[in-house]
Amino acid sequence: METYTCLCGTIIACSFGTFQALFHWASPMLSRRFCAGFSDLPVKKIIEWHSRTVSTLHALIVGTFCLYILWFDEAVNIDPVWGEPFTVQLSIAITTGYLFSDLLLILHYWRDIGDRFFIMHHLSAVYAYYYVLTIGVLPYFANFRQLAELSTPFVNQRWFLEAMGYPKKSRLYVVSGVAMAVAFFVVRIAVLPPYYMRMLSTIRSPVFDTLGIGPKISWLAASLCLDVMNLIWMYKIARGCYKVLFVTQRASNKSINGKEN
Structure with a gap:
């Protein structure tokens, strides 16, 4: 376990x-070269652009780990509390390094990308992941959160x-908005019932007593905190999606009908 902890510390660093x-050098260089109009963005949007570029790459890397573990790692899926945690620890270590990096950027560029919800999200995740990295507990649930x-x-x-100025009525913008809402719902909201059902079955089992008070509190508190935020974000995304699909379309139809009359 000490070897795992040292390795995880190295991966985090x-x-x-x-x-x-990626934030300070790779994203600026590639964005200027391949994204027409990028250099014309205001400074605030350029900073957020780089932040989102980095988070996209992190999501693709960790998402691949997550799906592999969910589909093929039998030890983790059979024993959600003490299953062989090595692969999950590698994934969590990558995420922890990213979270520390993003926290630093949020604090440094607070006026441009500061967000209290993201601070709460990152700190809650790091607190829960600490026990996964140090004692290898709850690997299944940690991986499930990564979904x-x-x-x-x-x-x-x-x-x-939106940053590049695509019209909100354009097909690409609308399709992108719907895809975002569907993806967010599927991997953050629709998974809540099976997640909490597995949690309840684990709490009722004797293995739950083998957890220390720290892992128990971090698991339950972090899960509730993260999911409350996910529900709030889902509500905002659903409102935005509804507005684009229906309100904007109705306004467009009224405008067309008015011109015809």
Whole structure:
């Protein structure tokens, strides 16, 4: 376990450095080269652009880990509390490095990308992941939480289109918004019933007593905190999606009918 902990610490440090480098050097260089109009964005949007580019890459890496573990790692899926945690720890270590990197960027650029919800989200996740990384407990549930990252590329793509000035009535913008809402619902909301059913069955089993008070509190508190935020975000996304699909369309139809009359 000490070897695992040292390895995870190394991965966290490498992950932190890599995502910082992506934000400060890779994203600016590639965005200027391949994204027409990027250089014309205001400074605030450029900073958020780089932040979202980094989060998209993190989501793709960790999402791949998550799906592999969910589909093929029998030890973790059979024993959700003490199953072989090594692969999950690697994934969580990458995420922890990213979370520390993003926390630093949020605090440094607070006026541009500061968000109290993201601070709460990151700190809750780090608190829960601490026990996964140090004692290897609850690997199944930690990996299940990582499913949420699969919605991040859709959320960011929607923002990129808006930043580049795509009309809200354009097909690409509408399709992107619907895809974001569907992806967010599937991996953050629809998974809640099976997640909490597995949690309840674990709490009722004798193995729950083998957990210390720290892991128990972090597991329950972090889960509730993260899911309350997910429900709030889902509500905001659903409102935005409804507005784009129906309110904007009705206004467009009225405008067309008015011209015809």
